[in-house]
Amino acid sequence: MNPSWLSVYGRRRVLCLLGLGFSSGLPLALTGSTLQAWMASEKVDIRLIGIFSLVGLPYTLKILWAPVMDRFVPPWLGRRRGWILLTQLLLAGAILALGSFSPARHILIVGILALSVAFLSASQDIVIDAYRADVLPDEERGAGAATSVVGYRLAMLTSGALALILSDHLPWPHVYGLMAAAMGACALFTFLSPEPRNPHEAAPVPSTLREAVWMPLVDYFRRSGAVEMLAFIMVFKLGDAIAGAMTTPFLLDIGFTRTEVGTVNKAFGLAATILGTLAGGGILSRIGIHRSLWIFAFLQAVSNLGFTGLALLGRNYPAMVGAVAVENICGGLGTAAFLAFLMSLCNKRYTATQFALLSSLMAVTRVLAGAPTGFLVSTLGWPLFYAVSTLGAVPGILLLPRFAPWARSEEATAGRD
Known part of the structure; x- marks a missing residue:
């Protein structure tokens, strides 16, 4: 018997994907539109701002290192959640570091750090997508996909529109510090997310x-x-x-x-x-x-x-x-x-x-x-x-x-x- 379209959203597997979707979407604007706004506010050459769009390349190339995340299992929290936790913590540190350097004075360092954030973000996307596919039974896949998208969109609003609003009242390093703290807090959802419950859901590595x-x-x-x-x-x-x-x-x-x-x-x-x-x-x-x-x-x-x-x-x-x-x-x-x-x-x-x-x-x-x-x-x-x-x-x-x-x-x- 199919569950009602509302009750399926109350299940733990589905609810936790809201937080994991948020975690997946948060870094995107911080190396994209929000970083461009910071660079523009510091009068960085428009040609350099355009070149910075290349930091998004890891999102299109993630297939190259996805097999590593299928093959190796971190020593904590299991095959999927272990990688999620590791990328979340590294992202929090990388975002904090990115916000610590002025684009006008340290453009090369900012570029390297932005590329690092994008690489870690794409890596997190790989394993969150895999976790979602692994943990959801057939009847919950639609609700799980929807919940992930909602979390992702809310995160983009947070690191995009909200970050820009905050930048009118706080220095940019503080804005990025707040985003790094939010990224670190997303680890809570990783701890709360359930493991696949039977061998059918947890295929061998x-x-x-x-x-x-x-x-x-x-x-x-x-x-x-x-x-x-x-x-x-x-x-x-x-x-x-x-x-x-x-x-x-x-x-x-x-x-x-x-x-x-x-x-x-x-x-x-x-x-x-x-x-x-x-x-x-x-x-x-x-x-x-x-x-x-x-x-x-x-x-x-x-x-x-x-x-x-x-x-x-x-x-x-x-x-x-x-x-x-x-x-x-x-x-x-x-x-x-x-x-x-x-x-x-x-x-x-x-x-x-x-x-x-x-x-x-x-x-x-x-x-x-x-x-x-x-x-x-x-x-x-x-x-x-x-x-x-x-x-x-x-x-x-x-x-x-x-x-x-x-x-x-x-x-x-x-x-x-």
Whole structure:
């Protein structure tokens, strides 16, 4: 019997993922937009600020060292929680160190420390993703994915918007010191998080590093349709990626102020995304991953048409609120289902490596899909651009019968344990 969509969120495994999701999301802005704001406030050359975007490279390359975290087990708290605790403590120290040096006077040291924070953050992402896939039974994967996303989004708000607000009242080193303290406090959730409770959930550790590197790929690619599955992963949220890349320039271009865009598209949009992810996780627990993917794929596609309507209306505040709400709710629904789907594909013996591979493909799509959007807008105009963006959902929908058939058991595409 399926649990109610609310009761599943009260389970310890699911609740602890809120804190682990927060821990995963906190460092991102501290080496990105928040660090850029600090550098700009100290009059660092804009060219150097642009170069600092390269410190985000570890997030796209994490597949290279994920096998190490599958192979070796720290001597405390077990295979997954041990690595989580270690990366959290190292991150707290690295963030504190990063905040101790002025970008204007110590740019090289700041660059090295920022790269270190990004590397440790990507490493933490690897093992938290693996832990989530290992510890959650099938019926809790949707709720667990949703809870993780909510925690992640709240953390980005904390290290992004809240950190900027604090910087108007406190010196930057103090702001980073507070963020480091918050990072250290996240270790509490690691201690509270449960271990997998039976051998089925806790698969044996690879016996050699070679096995940890090679066997996850062998295990994945020997499955029927493995390459096509990678294509499906890359295109499922393609329409969302195309539309999302231009949302802020679009809203500013049709006459909304920066304050209106920040309030509605960022703050209200975050609340809508959280609502969508939580609802998506609950729906998954009732109808399963495959049927949810079908429903949410069509909702994601249709939601882009709200911006077509707004483009035709022009500067209309209620229409903007409605379009942003629908797009973010539907995007949250799709994200919850898709993360649960990725978890179902991973063999628990190699979760860290396989999930790093699959999630990296999602990131590649987001980057590549955004590149041509400016040319499309200049050619098509805003109304037609958003109408055409709905076609980005078509490849994923066409592949749904192959990889997420409505009527077939979800075990058919799940990773072997």
